[in-house]
Amino acid sequence: xxxxxxxxxxxxxxxxxxxxxxxxxxxxxxxxxxxxxxxxxxxxxxxxxxxxxxxxxxxxxxxxxxxxxxxxxxxxxxxxxxxxxxxxxxxxxxxxxxxxxxxxxxxxxxxxxxxxxxxxxxxxxxxxxxxxxxxxxxxxxxxxxxxxxxxxxxxxxxxxxxxxxxxxxxxxxxxxxxxxxxxxxxxxxxxxxxxxxxxxxxxxxxxxxxxxxxxxxxxxxxxxxxxxxxxxxxxxxxxxxxxxxxxxxxxxxxxxxxxxxxxxxxxxxxxxxxxxxxxxxxxxxxxxxxxxxxxxxxxxxxxxxxxxxxxxx
Numbered sequence: 001x002x003x004x005x006x007x008x009x010x011x012x013x014x015x016x017x018x019x020x021x022x023x024x025x026x027x028x029x030x031x032x033x034x035x036x037x038x039x040x041x042x043x044x045x046x047x048x049x050x051x052x053x054x055x056x057x058x059x060x061x062x063x064x065x066x067x068x069x070x071x072x073x074x075x076x077x078x079x080x081x082x083x084x085x086x087x088x089x090x091x092x093x094x095x096x097x098x099x100x101x102x103x104x105x106x107x108x109x110x111x112x113x114x115x116x117x118x119x120x121x122x123x124x125x126x127x128x129x130x131x132x133x134x135x136x137x138x139x140x141x142x143x144x145x146x147x148x149x150x151x152x153x154x155x156x157x158x159x160x161x162x163x164x165x166x167x168x169x170x171x172x173x174x175x176x177x178x179x180x181x182x183x184x185x186x187x188x189x190x191x192x193x194x195x196x197x198x199x200x201x202x203x204x205x206x207x208x209x210x211x212x213x214x215x216x217x218x219x220x221x222x223x224x225x226x227x228x229x230x231x232x233x234x235x236x237x238x239x240x241x242x243x244x245x246x247x248x249x250x251x252x253x254x255x256x257x258x259x260x261x262x263x264x265x266x267x268x269x270x271x272x273x274x275x276x277x278x279x280x281x282x283x284x285x286x287x288x289x290x291x292x293x294x295x296x297x298x299x300x301x302x303x304x305x306x307x308x309x310x311x312x313x
Contacts (some may be wrong), residue, residue: 001035001036001081001082001083001247001301001304001305002035002036002038002072002078002079002080002081002082003030003035003036003037003038003082003083003085003304004037004038004040004078004083004084004085004117005017005023005027005037005039005040005085005087006024006039006040006041006073006084006085006086006087006088007020007023007039007040007059007063007088007217008041008043008060008062008088008089009042009043009127010041010043010044010045010046010074010100010127011027011039011043011044011045011047011163012024012025012044012046012047013022013204013205013207014166014204014205015202015203015208016021016161016202016204018026018103018230019087019192019313020043021141021230022087022101022103022139022230022248023039023052023087024047024276024298025141025142025293025296026085026137026140026293026296026297026300027039027047027052027150027295028047028142028161028292029140029292029295029296029297029298029300030297030300030301031049031052032293032294032297033297033298033301035051035301036051036052036053037049037051037052037053038052038053038054038055038078038081039052039053039054039055040055040056040057040061040073040077041054041055041056041057041061042057042058042059042061042062046085046308048252050072050219051206053078054078054159055078056063056074056170057076057108057296059072060195061073061088063231065091065302066190067261067288069096070091070092070169071092074094076152076282081308082097082308083098083099083304083308084096084097084098084099084309085098085099085100085101085304086098086099086100087100087101088100089102089115089116089117089120089305090115091115092115093117093118093194095285096116096273097261097307097308097311098119098305099119099120099121099300099304099306099307099313100117100119100120100121100176100312101120101122101123101137101203102116102120102121102122102123102131103226103227104226104227105224105226107225111149115132116133118305118312118313119307119312119313120133120135120194121136121137121300121303122135122136122227122313123136123137123138123139123227123228123249124136124138124226124227124248124252124253125249125252126225126248126249126251126252127225127227127228127248127249130225130283133188135303135313137296137299137300137303138228138290138291138295138299139228139230139233139291140233140235140291140292140293140294140295141180141233141237141283141287141291141292141295142292142293143237143287143288143292144168144207146209146212146213146234146237146238146266147209147210147212147213147238148213148237148238148239148269148280148284149213149214149238149239149280150239150280151280152214152215152216152228152240152280153154153185153214154184154211154214154215154216155181155182155183155198155215155216155221156176156181156182156183156184156216156217156218156219156272156294157183157184157211157212157215157216157218157235157240158172158173158183158184158185158186158187158218158219158220158299159173159184159203159208159211159212159218159220159231159235160187160220160231161185161187161188162185162187162188162189162190162199164224166222166223166224167187167222167223167224168222168223168245169187169256170184170187170219171219171221171268172199172221173185173193173264174192174193174265175219175268175269175272176196176197176283177194177197178269178273179272181196181216181220181272182195182196182197182222183196183198184198184200184211184215185197185198185199185200186199186200186201186202186203186208186211186261187199187202187203188202191291198239198307207293209238212234212235212238213239213240213242215234215235215240216240216275217241217242217243217259217266217272217275217278218231218232218235218240218241218242218244219244219272220232220235220242220243220245220250221243221244221245221262221268222245222247222248222250223245223247224247224248225248226248226249226250227248227249228248228249228253229244229248229250230256231251232244232250233253233291234289235283235297236253236258236284236286236287236291237284237287237291238283238311239280239283239284240276240283240286241258241259241260241278241280241283242254242258242259242279243259243268243271243272244258244259244260244261244265244282245261245262245263246261246262247310253291254255255286257278257279257282258278258282258283258286259271259278259283260274260275
């Protein structure tokens with residue numbers, strides 16, 4: 001199959017950029033099965049493979065979309081392809097085989113991502129339900145890109161956008177202060193005079209991998225209707241349990257053998273007290289069995305074939 005992936009930005013990104021990381025892992029999964037992959041983007045792409053071709057949109061994908069010139073992106077499509085996979089929401093339904101992955105929080109609502117086309121796929125069952133749909137494919141990562149450590153020597157970890165209130169760093173900070181444990185906070189900077197808080201800024205690469213595999217647990221008390229929550233599987237594949245909320249896709253990802261889902265502050269405290277009950281091997285196996293780039297590619301290939309055969313997912 002010849003698959004075109006269309007996404008803005010660097011693929012993969014150096015630090016922040018969940019959508020772009022998913023696209024990179026999907027490309028690797030499709031290449032694993034021997035398919036031809038084209039990536040149309042407007043940033044750098046560090047992926048290399050004999051079956052991979054990079055096509056750069058000089059004008060910028062989002063620039064064209066905001067200027068009402070979205071169809072000019074289509075001129076970059078190769079002459080011969082089977083399906084186009086958009087990682088943004090086209091304003092109008094294309095006249096060629098396509099699917100769209102809706103990557104964003106909750107319902108489509110912003111100025112140029114408000115249209116949900118028929119062949120739109122979501123990141124989890126809950127994400128699809130919130131948008132009145134049924135079709136979803138779980139994100140997946142390449143386990144070989146992560147470090148694994150069974151016995152933890154580091155602190156607890158919060159890894160998300162500190163500036164985004166719905167990611168709820170406040171609860172993680174309160175837990176650290178009340179329970180007197182040390183917390184590494186990655187995803188932005190703040191001034192802190194507390195001995196329990198250690199701000200790491202925006203992290204990526206080896207620094208991020210070391211934080212993930214060495215931490216006692218990832219504390220992810222999100223208030224969002226998380227479409228998926230990539231950081232949770234990044235922690236789990238590193239052997240690190242997850243303490244999270246019941247929101248969004250969390251019940252689909254964080255099962256009782258790999259972490260705790262909490263409804264109240266008292267439950268968060270109990271989770272911290274009981275974190276040693278969780279086995280690092282079980283955490284990693286949860287991802288290896290369900291959330292790898294190969295699983296993701298398999299899921300999308302089924303959707304692609306449906307569209308090629310019938311026109312719909």
